[in-house]
Amino acid sequence: MKRRDFITAVAASAGSVYAATQALGLLEKPAAAQKPPFRLQPNGRRKRIIILGAGLAGMTSAYELGKVGYECTILEARPRAGGRCWTLRGGAKVPEIDGTTGTPISLQTVKFDQGLYFNPGPARIPYHHVTIDYCKELGVPIEIIANLSRQQYYYRENGGPLSGRKIHVREAETDMRGYIAELLAKAVNQDALNAELTAEDKERMIEFLRTYGGLDADLFYTGSSRRGYATPQGAADSPGEVADPYDLSALLQLGFAGDAVSEWGFDQQMTMFQPVGGMDQIAKALERQVGRLITYEAEVKQIRKTPEGVRILYTDKSGNRQQATGDYCICTIPLPVLKSIPSDFSPEMQQAIAGVAYAVTGKSGLQFNRRFWEEDENIFGGITQTDQEIDQIWYPSTGFLSSKGVLVGYYNFGDQAATFGNLLPAERVSLAVEQGSKIHSQYKNHFENGVSVFWPKIPYSLGGWATYTTQTRQQYYPRLNEPDGNIYLCGEHLSYLTGWMAGAFESARLVTTKIAALA
Numbered sequence: 001m002k003r004r005d006f007i008t009a010v011a012a013s014a015g016s017v018y019a020a021t022q023a024l025g026l027l028e029k030p031a032a033a034q035k036p037p038f039r040l041q042p043n044g045r046r047k048r049i050i051i052l053g054a055g056l057a058g059m060t061s062a063y064e065l066g067k068v069g070y071e072c073t074i075l076e077a078r079p080r081a082g083g084r085c086w087t088l089r090g091g092a093k094v095p096e097i098d099g100t101t102g103t104p105i106s107l108q109t110v111k112f113d114q115g116l117y118f119n120p121g122p123a124r125i126p127y128h129h130v131t132i133d134y135c136k137e138l139g140v141p142i143e144i145i146a147n148l149s150r151q152q153y154y155y156r157e158n159g160g161p162l163s164g165r166k167i168h169v170r171e172a173e174t175d176m177r178g179y180i181a182e183l184l185a186k187a188v189n190q191d192a193l194n195a196e197l198t199a200e201d202k203e204r205m206i207e208f209l210r211t212y213g214g215l216d217a218d219l220f221y222t223g224s225s226r227r228g229y230a231t232p233q234g235a236a237d238s239p240g241e242v243a244d245p246y247d248l249s250a251l252l253q254l255g256f257a258g259d260a261v262s263e264w265g266f267d268q269q270m271t272m273f274q275p276v277g278g279m280d281q282i283a284k285a286l287e288r289q290v291g292r293l294i295t296y297e298a299e300v301k302q303i304r305k306t307p308e309g310v311r312i313l314y315t316d317k318s319g320n321r322q323q324a325t326g327d328y329c330i331c332t333i334p335l336p337v338l339k340s341i342p343s344d345f346s347p348e349m350q351q352a353i354a355g356v357a358y359a360v361t362g363k364s365g366l367q368f369n370r371r372f373w374e375e376d377e378n379i380f381g382g383i384t385q386t387d388q389e390i391d392q393i394w395y396p397s398t399g400f401l402s403s404k405g406v407l408v409g410y411y412n413f414g415d416q417a418a419t420f421g422n423l424l425p426a427e428r429v430s431l432a433v434e435q436g437s438k439i440h441s442q443y444k445n446h447f448e449n450g451v452s453v454f455w456p457k458i459p460y461s462l463g464g465w466a467t468y469t470t471q472t473r474q475q476y477y478p479r480l481n482e483p484d485g486n487i488y489l490c491g492e493h494l495s496y497l498t499g500w501m502a503g504a505f506e507s508a509r510l511v512t513t514k515i516a517a518l519a
Contacts, residue, residue: 038133038509040516042068049515050075050312050324052303053332054294055083056501057491059286060134060508061330062293068516073324074290075298075314077460081291082283083332084121084461085501088365088451089278090114096425096457099336105457108425111367111449116399116406118365119279120453122501123394123408124272129502130509131282132273138285141276145397146381148263148270152395155386155439160253162246166439169382171227173260174214175245178221181213189219221245259385267500274397282501298322303331303343305485328515332491332504334358336462349484352476356493358463362417362454364432366409372442374401388435389416409436409450421454428452465503466493481510488514 046069051058054076062072088094094108112118124145125131135142150170156163188197188205197205209215214224223245233240262268275281287294297317304311310329316322331338339354373379373395381397394408409432412420420428429450437443455464468477480489490511492503 038064040064040068040512043516045069045518046071047328047515048073048309048326049328049330050310050326051330051332052300052312053083053491054078054081054287054296055332055491055504056085056283056286057332057504057508058083058330059283059290059294060505061332061490061512062290063286064508064512065515066290066293070515072290072293073326074294075300075312075324076294076296077299079296079317081287081294081296082280084455084465085279085283086121087117087119087278087280088112088453089117094120094425094451094453095459096454097459099456099462102459106425108451110365110451112365112406112451113367113404116367116404117278118363118406118408118451119274120363120365120451122279122499124274125501126267126269126272129267129497129500130505131501134286134505135273135275135282138282138289140281140285142273143276143398145272145274146270146395147268147272147383149380149382149395151377151379152382152384152393153386153439154254154256154259155384155388156254156256157387157438159255159387161250162254164438167246167254168228169260171246172251172254172256174224174227175221175248176251176260178213178215178224178245179248179251181209182215182219182221185209185213185215185219255387256385267497276398300333300341303329303341303345303487305344305487309486327486329487330490330511330515331487332489334461334463334491335466335493336456337460345484345487348479352479353489355476356472356480357467357469358456359413359465359467359499360417360421360456361411361413361464362420362428362452363411364409364429364450364452365406366429366432366436366443366450367404367406367448368443368446369404369448370442370446371399371402371405372440372446373405373407376442377440384439386435386439388438389419390432390435391416393436393439404448407436409433417454420452421456425452425454428454465499467498483514 049065049070049072051062051072051074054074058074059081062074065072088110090110090112092110096105097103098105124147152169153166154169154172155166185206188202210219213221214226215221223242225242229240230243231241263270298314300312300314302313309327312324312329314322335353335356336358379395380400381395384393389412390410391412392410394411396405399405429452433443433447456462481494488511490507492498492500492507494507495503497503497506
């Protein structure tokens with residue numbers, strides 16, 4: 001049946017010609033309705049909510065519930081709000097403890113110059129995360145962070161013929177695209193894909209690949225200006241000179257495929273966002289809304305159920321025993337900390353709390369008295385990747401062209417992070433400078449001071465973020481998302497956005513919606 005005949009038949013049977021045409025793809029579908037702003041529905045109840053933790057999840061819960069009349073109290077073990085949404089500036093203190101015994105190990109004092117800072121926790125925001133909505137609502141100005149600049153490097157010590165060389169991301173990825181385009185273009189040209197393409201399609205495909213890969217007339221990749229110039233372009237008789245491409249086999253041995261595709265992840269883009277002045281500006285904005293509800297240096301000692309609701313035992317900053325009672329509890333305490341707090345959780349909930357691992361990860365911030373990465377190497381933002389234990393070097397996306405700057409000297413995970421974490425903070429900083437110097441020889445002449453954070457040793461966190469396996473996601477995640485009596489767990493670990501601030505915001509919205517819906 002022809003489309004026109006089908007539409008006529010639908011009309012004759014009293015159907016909708018418009019709906020039929022749309023179903024057949026002949027009309028553009030209407031744009032999806034704009035997502036309405038998040039709003040809890042008032043129900044006239046003035047229940048008392050005890051919130052454990054003044055991180056993003058805890059403060060957001062109090063902020064949203066406060067809009068509809070709930071009475072909230074927040075107990076925070078730290079002397080500050082924000083949890084892992086944390087920015088280190090000159091004068092800040094960074095304590096570390098033994099994650100098993102709780103024994104203090106070290107206390108660093110940050111020595112950055114005024115105006116310089118380092119985000120040891122979350123450091124970037126994708127455009128589609130709900131975090132952006134809260135920045136707008138709370139009046140937090142944001143700016144672009146260059147997540148990828150292509151001027152930064154791949155540096156491998158065990159990468160075949162290119163080992164020990166700084167390879168610009170632009171060069172490596174341009175060459176690989178050229179070689180891939182060359183192989184495919186030759187396959188098309190030799191009728192290898194004859195069954196898939198018409199003659200006209202083949203011509204168009206070859207032309208596309210020639211343009212895409214920068215191939216010559218004979219479909220060979222011999223280099224491209226896209227990879228940059230060995231001799232720069234200029235005026236008069238300076239057309240610029242493109243260096244020969246790296247050998248395909250050498251690029252394959254360099255092993256950067258995982259790094260190269262990271263930008264294609266849904267939560268990663270070439271440009272992302274950060275609050276102006278440090279990530280903790282988000283936490284500070286929430287604190288301005290709910291700070292009057294927060295009791296600081298209140299360390300939770302017991303979480304108990306009562307016939308009327310909940311009872312929380314805690315010590316205040318003087319070490320005195322206190323208690324808070326309420327109708328409901330929203331507990332945002334990270335699971336590695338929560339599992340050691342005596343509680344009335346059901347056996348199934350206790351098993352779930354203890355069954356989820358957290359990321360072993362660490363970061364350092366290194367202050368330099370000259371922004372050599374900009375002045376000498378034209379690197380403005382982006383991330384260098386290496387197979388050394390430092391794993392990554394992040395270049396700042398703020399303070400461009402100023403005199404000093406703070407690099408993320410390392411951001412590592414798993415075994416690499418554990419190697420650093422077993423060292424004292426000063427030793428970690430020294431190792432970061434030593435390994436970073438292999439990439440930037442200017443390190444040792446311009447390094448001034450640094451700070452190191454190993455998240456499994458940070459009090460009241462004891463890990464980076466929840467890391468579910470397929471098994472633990474199936475086994476424990478559903479139980480953790482259900483209330484245990486009148487106690488609700490909340491935080492990034494109760495989302496599919498673990499490791500992102502958006503996970504804390506989304507979880508807070510879910511939990512507060514559940515509480516507000518109770519009869």
